[in-house]
Amino acid sequence: MDEDMFFKKKNPENICRFCQSARLIDDSDNVLCSRKGIVREDHTCRRFAYDFLKRDPGKSAKIEALEYVDINK
Helix, strand or coil: CCHHHHCCCCCCCCCHHHECCEEECCCCCEEEECCCEEEECCCCCCCCCECHHHCCCCCCCCCCCCCCCCCCC
16 A cells, blocks of 8 residues: 555645655755655655644735725715
8 A cells, every 4th residue: 555645634734845854955846854764745644743834825815906985075
């Protein structure tokens, strides 16, 4: 049985890219894990610990320009 399929989580954020034990390396497809060594960034294991500082927030929605309305009339 494939290890990735066995430990696959329902939450897509549980990948090594966002783990405290992983460090990004120049190769964009891999990370350096202090426990497993070099693994793919979409790999996951049971020792996953989420590091919220590694998450890249998405772009915020643009706010449309508001229309000025004079309520004193």
